[in-house]
Amino acid sequence: MSVEDKRVKRLPREVREKQILDAAVRVFSEHGYHEASMDEVSEVAGVSKPMIYAYLGSKEDLFAACIRREAGLLMEAIAGGVDPDLAPDMQLWMGLRSFFEFVASNKQSWRVLHRQVISQGGPFSEEVLAMRTRAINLVDALLSRVATKKGMDDHAQKSTEAMSAALVGAGESLADWWLDHPAVPTRTVASWLMNLAWMGFGDMVEGNVWTPSAH
Amino acid sequence: MSVEDKRVKRLPREVREKQILDAAVRVFSEHGYHEASMDEVSEVAGVSKPMIYAYLGSKEDLFAACIRREAGLLMEAIAGGVDPDLAPDMQLWMGLRSFFEFVASNKQSWRVLHRQVISQGGPFSEEVLAMRTRAINLVDALLSRVATKKGMDDHAQKSTEAMSAALVGAGESLADWWLDHPAVPTRTVASWLMNLAWMGFGDMVEGNVWTPSAH
Known part of the structure; x- marks a missing residue:
């Protein structure tokens, strides 16, 4: 078998895995984990069931x-x-915008990631916990940079992990709310x-609003 | 049957239902929904299995x-x-403290309410969604009072439901983080x-911290 043949054989596997995963995200988000059938994933992906089992289990x-x-x-x-070279508030703003843009253009993914897992539960809680930990660490890294740059006091700095957990939860919950209010840009x-x-609400009730243009 | 007899018969049912629910919360929080057995609930509650089925299904x-x-x-x-007569920030503070005090003294409840449901999922997502909606409405009522009192602008006022959803998510997520960091008061x-x-972080990075004593 020539090198070319091998490459031709290997490429379709990656492409097929992507097709399978794309189809699976769509099917799981539409029917939920328990109701989703491998037959439908196979049909949507255009990949045979035995091949799905062989590639992805x-x-x-x-x-x-x-x-x-x-x-x-x-x-x-x-x-x-x-x-990371932007001002702290702009870093947070870009991170939040990227998050909501991802949710907006990947609503199916978000349903699978979040809603389906919460309503289906079971063997996936580990995957989700790992994902949340990564998200919290990502936000924590951002907030810690902010804290270091601006000299946040010790007490506040110690609490960045906790506040990151709070912010991740806020984002998840707001994204869920948004799925039910899709007209909001x-x-x-x-x-x-x-x-x-x-x-914070303290500034908001005084009419002080953060806007990217003002910074 | 005299009136007294009837009352004697009715009282134990409420007491027993409470015993059953107390036992069930403990057993579910220890083993998770799927692993929990009605035998153990019966044993912990000191109430027979047939009676549990008769009273609570x-x-x-x-x-x-x-x-x-x-x-x-x-x-x-x-x-x-x-x-509701307190200053807006004190209302929010009292609400948050009540929430975390509840979690602190009802860790088993919180596990059942939140963690177990997320990891077990299934037929309970409706109950949990209803609970989250109530929590969001409660926070929304508080924030709307704040907004009305302090003249929050239209845009901000429209967003109170969304921000309430964010705050509820932040509270849930932080309570979960706290279960893994029980040394934090x-x-x-x-x-x-x-x-x-x-x-908000904007004030925090400048070293401006909210304390109840300062208000």
């Missing part, structure tokens, strides 16, 4: 692979959207969380 | 009843802790969320 493995891939894409989107929902996180 | 019904009761207690604790964890929600 059982339905449970496939769902876990979906969570891992989608979570990875989300983390990359957020981390890639933040420029991405920028608006991002600016609400930015104002809550950066300005 | 199947294991699924029993778990749903636990969620409803614990969610109700949590909402009462928060609503009861907030005095209740007041500290409450003050972190208060500072995030009221002051």
Whole structure:
């Protein structure tokens, strides 16, 4: 077998895995984990069931692979959207915008990642916990940079992990709310969380609003 | 049968239902929904299995009843802790403290309400969604009072439901983080969320911290 043949054989596997995962995200988000059938994933992907099992394992493995891939894409989107040379508030703003833009253009992923897992539960809680830990660490790194740059006091600095957990929870919950209020523009929902996180209600009730143009 | 007899017969049912629910919360929080056995609930409650089925239904019904009761207690604790005549920030502070105090003294309830449901999922997502909606409405009522009192602008006022969803998510996520960091005092964890929600990171990085004594 020539080198070319091998390459030709290897390339389709990656392409097929992507097709399978794309199809699986769509099917899982539409029907939920328990109701989703491997027959439908096979049909949507245009890949035979035996090949799905060979490449990505059982339905449970496939769902876990979906969570891992989608979570990875989300983390990359957020981390890639933040420029560490920007002012702290702009870093947070870019991170939040990247998050909501990801949710807006990957609503199916978000449903699989978050809603389906919460309502289906079971063997995937580990994957989700790992994903949340990565998200919290990402936000923590951002907030710690902010804290170091601006000289946040010791007490506040110690608490950045806890506040990162709070902010991740706020983002998740607001994204869920947003799925039920799709008419709200991405920028608006991002600016609400930015104002809550950066300005706080104390400033908001005084009419002080954070806007990217003002900074 | 005399009136006294009837009353004697009715009272034990309420007492027994409470015993059953107390036992069920403990057993579910220790073993998770799927691993929990009705035998153990029966043993811990000191109530026979047939009586549990007669009073509270199947294991699924029993778990749903636990969620409803614990969610109700949590909402009462928060609503009861907030005095609408206080300054807006103090209202938020009292609400947050009540929430974290509830979690601190009802860790088993919180595990059942939140963690177990997320990891077990299934037929309880409706109960949990209903509970979250109540929590969001409660926070929304508080924030809307704040907004009305202090003249929050239209845009901000429209967004209170969304921000309430964000704040509820932040509280849930921080409470989960806290379960893994039990050495942090209740007041500290409450003050972190208060500072995030009221002051925002913008003030925190400048060293401006909200404390109840300063208000």
